[in-house]
Amino acid sequence: MCGICGVVGRRSATPLVFGALRRLEYRGYDSAGIATLVDGRIARRRAAGKLDNLKHVLDESPLNGTTGIGHTRWATHGAPTQNNAHPHHVGGVAVVHNGIIENYESLRDELVAEGRVFTTQTDTEVVAQLADHYLQSGLAPQVAAFETLKRLRGAYALAMIFEGHEGLMIGARHGAPLAVGWGEGETFLGSDSLALAPLVIRITYLDDGDWCVIRPGEVIFHDMTGQVVERPVQSVARLDAAVGKDGYRHFMEKELHEHPSVIGQTLQRVVDPVTREVVLPELPFALADIPRAVITACGSAYYAGYVARYWLEAEARLPVDIDVASELRYRNPPLTEGGLALLISQSGETADTLAALRGLRASGQHVMSVLNVETSTMARESDVVLGMDAGPEISVASTKAFTAQLSVLAALTIAMGRARGVMTPARQQHLMAALLDLPSEAERIFQLGEQIRAMAHIVAKARDVLYLGRGSCFPIALEGALKLKEISYIHAEAYAAGEMKHGPISLIDDTVPIVAVAPSTILFDKTLSNLQEARARGGKILAFTDETGAERLREIAEAVIVLPHVDAFVAPILYTIPVQMLAYEVALLRGTDVDQPRNLAKSVTVE
Structure with missing residues (x-):
């Protein structure tokens, strides 16, 4: 994510x-760079670390030119060093990239065999090398760019500039957001509207698979067949009203796509x-002195706390209720006197959670809140607030706030484990x-949209759906069932997979889909056994897993969606995204009001 x-x-x-770049820094801060055309030649300034480091470089060595591209990086391929920082410059082209080029190794091998020398560890360099290869063969910049794009597999938002071609930039989007902004006699490109808002009077969002040729005040959009296509332009006035959706059909769809940036x-x-150390606000108590914790919340926030219970007990050895x-x-x-009360809320105004806070404080607990709104009542009444930058959620069904809560709670777990002396530096x-x-792994989930939509067609026909998970992914099954109920109005229940034999198995027949949250790293053999029991009774198994799990689940499952393999610790965060996407796709098929489901409100401020 960059x-x-x-x-x-x-x-x-x-x-x-x-x-x-300053407005985009939330998308990555491992390194940053800018390239411009100076007298027709590409010039670059780059720096590892936060954007302020690049500012120091620019102060010492200014960069002129009226055509330029910039990048702020969240490292995926290659360490966060200056050499790996974007823009990448090869021969006559400079490139910036957000996403992952999945076939970069085969492309690199092909280019190396032709004598090209690679100088970085990144997947992005192959884009610059390939584009320069086509330039050197005599192709014009936009033709070379198009030929390059046709060879790429994976997710990308790209911008390219070319030596000797002042006032020309190529942009492209596949699986990662990108927008064009229109100013007075100048044109901008950016990862989102936030980056462009102060600069532009109109904005256009590229569709997936679009690429565009950009000149001052002029943009020609193409699809991946090379055909010229039209894309709507929004005025500033319309943008003010519609910026929340950024071209998506619903606020929920947009907010689902914001998961990677919100986590980052x-x-x-x-x-x-x-240092890659957790940095918490100044605490009025010592984490090492906490004897016990109690976590409380409502709705999805409660499920986030449920995951945190698994984490804190396993990694920090802290007893948790x-x-x-x-x-x-x-x-x-x-x-226990001096215990920790950990409260979780998106709004910070949830009535029941606020009342629980006051009761816990009266019982002698230190109060820590995980909040998205740091000016809320809960923030004012807490001893310490762990803020999250999810931004406003317009859709009633919470999505990105949930993964933001989990991200904060994961960091707190690491800090707690180190403070209590039970987590080694290596484990940390x-x-x-x-x-x-x-963040980068989360971006890859959106390449699975077609598969999730296919699974949604099975779920949308059901009257009842069961969700199963084990360990720290059991709360993610709970979250998936809740989302399906909230926005599609299908009855759904979630169970710890081991509880199937204690009642829920009696509900299973060939009309009941069973959605399994089953990464191979978390009690997988036990979960597989439970799913085999369900399959033997006619249940339709729909599984979210990784490649290792898929090899064993395909024999019994009607649909298997393969997610990136991640460590068991963070699997609950990653697996949240596809189960929420499934609920969204089912709701679309059933024609419900996705953003404003019946009988629900965003913030429950009454009992």
């Missing part, structure tokens, strides 16, 4: 591109990118690496 931007115009490009933006708040806030506030349980590094890889 941020890209570009400009062709009349003003100096560098300050415009740098300002856009949230981690940026709690992780030092240089958990209850829904509407029950905890009246249950009056005995609590391992978990942190898995966590920081998540």
Whole structure:
């Protein structure tokens, strides 16, 4: 997950591109760079680390030119070094890229065999090498760019500039967002509307598979057949009203696609990118002194807390109790003095959670809240707030806030484990690496849209659906069932897979889909056994797993969706995205009101 931007115009490009990168920094902060055309030649400035490091480089060595591209990076292939920083410059082309080129190894081998020398560890360099290869064969820049795009497999948003071609930029989108902004006599390209908003008077969103030829005040859009296509232009006035959807059909669809950026933006708040240590706000108590924790929340936030219970007990060896806030506030349980009350809420105004907070404080608990709105009542009444940068959620069904909550709770778990002296530095590094890889892995989920839609056709016909999971993915099964109920109005229930034999198995026949959240890393053999029992009774198995799990599930499952393999610690975060996408696709098929489902409100501020 990275941020890209570009400009062709009349003003100096560098300050415009740098300002856009500043607005995109939530998408990555491992390194950054800008390339412009100076007297027709490509010139670059790059720096490892946060964007301020690039600013220092630019202050010491300014970069002129009116055509430029920029990049802020979340490292995927290759360490976050200056050499691996974008833009990549090869011969007559410079490239910035957001996404993953899946066939880069075969392309690189082909180009190396032709004598080309690669100088970085990134997948993106193959784009620049390939484009330059076509340039050197005599093709014009836009033809060379198109031939390059036709060879790429994976997800990408790209911007290219070319030596000797002032005022020309090529942009392309496949599986990653990209928008064109229209200014006065200049044209911009950016990963999202946030990057472009202060610069433009109109905006156009590229459709998936589009590429475009950009000149000052002019853009020609093409599809991947090379045909010229028309794309709607929104004025600033319309953009103000519609920016929330960014060209998506529903707010929920847009917010689903924001999962990668939200995870990255949230981690940026709690992780030092240089030391890769968790950085929490100043605490009025010591984590090492916490004897016990109680977690409480409502709805999806409760499920996030449920995952955190698994994490905190397993990785930090901290005893944890958990209850829904509407029950905890009246249950009056005995609590250990000096314990930690961990409350989770998107709005910070949820009535039951707020009431539980006050009761827990009165019982002598330290109050820590995980919130998306840091000016809320819960924020003001907490001892410490762990903020998350999910941005506003317009759709009633929570999506991106859930993965933001999990990201914060995962970081808290690592900090708690180190503070309590039960997590080794090696284990910390391992978990942190898995966590920081998540934004790029999450972006890959959106390449599975067609498969998820096919699975949705099976679920949409059902009257009842069962969701199964084990370990820390059991709460993700709960989340999947909740989303399906909320927006498609299909009855769905989730169970810990081992509980199948204790009642739910009696519901299974050939009309009941069973959605399994089953990464191969978490009690997979046990889950497989439970699914075989369900299949023997006619159940339709629909599985989310990884390649290892898929090899064994395909024999019994009607549909298997293969997700990227990730560490068991972060699997609940990654697997959240496709189960939410499934609910969305089912709701579309059933024609329900996705953003405003019946009888529900976004923030429950009354009991």
